[in-house]
Amino acid sequence: MEKLSIKIKIGDREYPMRVRSEEEELVRLAGKQVNDKLKFFKQQFKLDDRQDLLAMAAFDAVVEKLKLENNKGMTEEVFESKLDELNKLLSDNI
DSSP states (O other): OOEEEEEEEETTEEEEEEEEGGGHHHHHHHHHHHHHHHHHHHHHHTOOOHHHHHHHHHHHHHHHHHHHHHHHHHHHHHHHHHHHHHHHHHHHHO
């Protein structure tokens, strides 16, 4: 697996990284999304403190991750429930 040396700019700083070539696009997209969040919070809350902006972006990312995990769990529960119903219907009709 070949690793690429890239630089990702977050806020006003560049961060050197070594990533697998197949992950480069994802890493760059993540950097863009972080910068978009920083810009949004800066405009929305009229903040200039980089640490506050980064903390808010990190907090927002974790909230989104938890929502996705919760939704995934609920989806799995619904799926399992539907499978149980189908199994019961099949069992009753065989």
